[in-house]
Amino acid sequence: MGxxxxKHVPEDRVNGREIVDTGVLMMGLEGDNVHCGVCGREMMHDVPIRTMKVNLVYRCAGCDSLNELPPDA
Known part of the structure; x- marks a missing residue:
């Protein structure tokens, strides 16, 4: 797909949302390739993140930063 x-999320802006650790790489069957907003590491491959109905925060295993889907994605 794409x-x-x-987008990087400061820890004080998590606001009780669930934090998902993507590990080495989260794999899907069809979707987008998703990269960390801080270090650029690929966190997810072929994951349909745009259609997920939950507002999750994702932890990068490379730099330990927190990330969220940007509103314009």
Missing amino acids: TIVL
Whole structure:
């Protein structure tokens, strides 16, 4: 599909949302390739992140930063 660069979220802006640790790489069957908004590391491959109905925060295993889907994605 496409490439999405996530937006960095400061820890004080998580606001009780669930934090998902993507591990080495989260794999899907069809979707987008998703990269960390801080270090650029690929966090998810072929994951349909745009159609997910939950507002999650994703932890990068490379730099330990928190990220969210940007509103314009």
